[in-house]
Amino acid sequence: MAATISFSLFSDPQKHQSLCFNTHLLKPHHHKLLSFTPTSSKPAHPLLLLHKFHHYYNFTPPFSSSHSSSESYLNDPPRTGGFLTTQELEKLQILQNFRYAHEFEHGSLWVRVMEEEEMDVTVGLLSESFAESMSLPFRYVNLLGFLVKQYMIERRALLPNTATLIGFYRGEDGEEELAGTVEVSFNKKGSNASPPSPTPPKDSPYICNMTVKKQLRRRGIGWHLLQASEKLISQMRNTSGEVYLHCRMIDTAPFNMYTKAGYSIIKTDSILILLTLQRRKHLMCKKLPVYDNPSESDISSSEDNHVHEFPR
Numbered sequence: 001m002a003a004t005i006s007f008s009l010f011s012d013p014q015k016h017q018s019l020c021f022n023t024h025l026l027k028p029h030h031h032k033l034l035s036f037t038p039t040s041s042k043p044a045h046p047l048l049l050l051h052k053f054h055h056y057y058n059f060t061p062p063f064s065s066s067h068s069s070s071e072s073y074l075n076d077p078p079r080t081g082g083f084l085t086t087q088e089l090e091k092l093q094i095l096q097n098f099r100y101a102h103e104f105e106h107g108s109l110w111v112r113v114m115e116e117e118e119m120d121v122t123v124g125l126l127s128e129s130f131a132e133s134m135s136l137p138f139r140y141v142n143l144l145g146f147l148v149k150q151y152m153i154e155r156r157a158l159l160p161n162t163a164t165l166i167g168f169y170r171g172e173d174g175e176e177e178l179a180g181t182v183e184v185s186f187n188k189k190g191s192n193a194s195p196p197s198p199t200p201p202k203d204s205p206y207i208c209n210m211t212v213k214k215q216l217r218r219r220g221i222g223w224h225l226l227q228a229s230e231k232l233i234s235q236m237r238n239t240s241g242e243v244y245l246h247c248r249m250i251d252t253a254p255f256n257m258y259t260k261a262g263y264s265i266i267k268t269d270s271i272l273i274l275l276t277l278q279r280r281k282h283l284m285c286k287k288l289p290v291y292d293n294p295s296e297s298d299i300s301s302s303e304d305n306h307v308h309e310f311p312r
């Protein structure tokens with residue numbers, strides 16, 4: 001079981017061994033989940049679940065208002081397997097300082113880079129979204145959570161080449177809550193070793209794993225998570241002015257959003273992809289302006305900049 005899981009989950013084949021080891025961290029209830037047989041007549045084999053999970057968004061694949069030191073990246077940078085260069089330290093600083101805010105008539109949204117302590121809530125939000133999109137029963141959310149967390153730990157080690165953004169929403173009741181998340185990779189180092197088809201260029205920025213909490217959808221939050229991602233990409237001063245993303249053909253909501261935001265289809269999976277139990281996907285692309293000075297990328301509309309106290 002351990003060896004099979006490691007085969008399909010991780011984006012970097014060289015991490016195969018380490019995941020074999022990690023799977024020993026499975027708690028007894030995880031083992032139970034892996035061998036779980038749902039009530040339908042056709043049992044969902046754990047391998048099928050993992051296969052679907054791997055190909056869902058990018059596997060290649062939320063928030064508390066109180067917490068965390070703002071110095072966390074620089075004082076305790078994630079382990080990248082080597083020393084950080086001066087340029088990488090500068091990029092960590094950009095990530096740490098990144099803020100995006102928007103005032104709606106119905107409430108406020110703040111977006112920033114996820115801190116380590118926020119990983120568990122973010123994992124919870126993503127797992128529910130994956131279960132929903134893969135039409136899996138709610139009882140699979142815990143197992144998905146285990147897999148998503150392993151993935152996020154691996155991605156976090158690639159900071160500042162990739163980052164997970166989280167958005168907090170405060171509605172009319174004054175309560176703040178985690179509203180959504182999105183992952184951005186900025187360059188080849190942050191890209192996935194085995195990205196989904198159709199394959200995007202590895203050295204270009206790439207957006208994936210966007211989700212908005214179900215109860216908060218259709219309020220403009222997804223749109224502003226996308227704007228925040230593009231703003232961050234521009235601030236990170238990439239040489240490539242193009243940003244790529246995948247969107248499943250059946251997902252009309254994100255497809256409409258990306259089209260409205262100026263993304264166009266570059267390539268679409270052949271119908272033969274259905275033989276591999278995957279949904280057909282579009283690879284979409286948008287050309288972003290390249291700025292010499294990162295502050296020039298601060299192009300949010302004036303209403304976006306009604307930034308007050310930022311929850312941390």
Ligand SMILES: CC(=O)SCCNC(=O)CCNC(=O)[C@H](O)C(C)(C)COP(=O)(O)OP(=O)(O)OC[C@H]1O[C@@H](n2cnc3c(N)ncnc32)[C@H](O)[C@@H]1OP(=O)(O)O
Nearest residue numbers: 208209210211212217218219220221222223253254256257
């Ligand atoms: C690259 C990737 O990550 S692809 C994966 C995308 N994620 C998912 O599919 C997960 C499940 N879905 C979601 O979490 C949400 O529906 C999201 C993230 C796609 C959109 O988030 P929301 O906050 O609901 O979107 P938002 O309210 O900002 O709408 C922006 C635009 O998207 C489109 N849109 C959003 N929801 C819908 C919908 N249900 N039907 C049709 N179009 C929709 C519209 O064009 C909308 O603009 P409009 O309001 O002016 O018509």
